[in-house]
Amino acid sequence: MTTTPLTLGTTQARARLAELTVIDVRTPGEYASGHLPGALNIPLDQVRRALPEIRHAAGRGDVLVVCASGARSQTASRLLAEEGIPTATLTGGTSAWAGEGHDLHRPAVRDTRARWSMERQVRFAAGTVVLLGLLLGLLVHPAFQILSAGIAGGLVFSALTDTCGMAALLGRLPHNRPRPADLAATLAALRRG
Template identity: 55%
Template sequence: MNGPQTTPATPTTPTALTVAEAAARLDAFTVVDVRTPGEYASGRLPGAHNVPLDRLDEASAALMEAARRRPLLIVCASGARSARGCARLAELGVRAATLEGGTGAWAAAGHALERQAGARTPWPMDRQVRLAAGSLVVAGFAAGLAWPPAHWLSGMVGAGLVFSGATNTCGMAALLARLPHNRPGRDAVPFEETLTHLTT
């Protein structure tokens, strides 16, 4: 049978960890950061591997292999993307836990974040989405004062946000992740090398 095989359920592996729980036994986990490479470079949990959310399927075999050795802890900025990542991995047969509150909660609790020297610091993706969506709504409203059909832009953005909330997906985030400031820097570890690290 092709594809990842289901990992046997283990009652000792929770589906979510608080910052305190994660900090107490971080070395027991393989930490996977599902943020964009730009966000990851700006500060991540010690030892975290970067597998962006939109590449989880591609990395599923490596993550399955890593999960056989140690449980996976999935991390993002706030916990929203990591929860989606855990759900997707579960569909692929890979067990993982999410870090509640993400790197934001980790740093707020006084724990250190690793950073690449000289790395730029892009805004967290949820903040980028709010700025982009809000800007489009304001632009549609303002343009609609001169040309009423432009109000449809605001309506479409609003509908997109409703769909995003209902489905727990975000197409705008997927588009923003492709912008240069969210892409890997020149010193970033290549994705293929990350997969190799996960399996060794």
């Protein structure tokens, strides 16, 4: 059984925030940089692991899935719909939420590392590899320029398919991974309701 994911605008979501279970599917670093009040962090690649808890939460009320722009939350909502779990996504994600002047919750910082959004991490990594390929192509061998061409091709593919392989790879880095205790606490909160 599948259901069609719904979308909520920021005004609708804000009006219903107290009655929604909000799941933020961004990386822990992005989540820590600011999230909707009351949102629980389950990174996109951990959603399948959390299916029983999300199903339990959906049985108690509506579930809103959010990310930075709405792309990852739509992916998560489609995955949940395939499992028969009805959800809604926030149109424009936390960017739209903050853009309309709504507050983002920022937890007390546990460490001093700066938190970069996934988009910023991808831009930094792509730019670094492009520059490295060009520099090595000039100084070592022209074949290194293939690195730059590969990144350019990846960016075009990413835009055409609305996916990002580099973001998937970066999401696996330690600073983008939830600590086991954090994910366990989130899953327990979903079970408790």
